[in-house]
Amino acid sequence: MLVLTRKKGQKLIINDNIEVTILETRGDNVKIGISAPKNVSIFREEIYEEIKKANKESIKEISLPEFNNAINIDDSRKDFTSEYLNKLKSISTKINKPDK
Incomplete structure (x- = not known):
């Protein structure tokens, strides 16, 4: 961890495009301003942790039949492990190689 001391009005520059x-400063509190591109997400830690928790919960809510339906697998078949893997590989390839 990099530890720096700054005074009111001083700045930190991160990756040439983020300015803190x-x-x-008031007692133990420090008020900061952050200028960053719109594609950079900035959250307070407690909000970020809530978002991660909500994302994990939403993943748990997806049932296997819904997942099967979403990727078009016939769940009446008992041995579909290889089909799952092939479908997941196909989906992964599409995500990693978007259409041009």
């Missing part, structure tokens, strides 16, 4: 400015 010390706006105010």
Whole structure:
């Protein structure tokens, strides 16, 4: 971890496109301003943890029959492990190689 000391009005630059400015210090509190491109997500830690928890919960809510239906696998067959793997590989390939 890089540890720096900054005063009010001083800035930190991250990757040439993110600017963190010390706006105010009051006791143990520090107010900062962050300028970053719109594609950079910035969250307070407690909000970020809630988002991760919600994402994990939503994944748990997907049932196997819904998943089978989503990837068009006939769940009446008992041995479909290889079909699952082939479908997942196909989906992964499509995600990693978007259409041009």
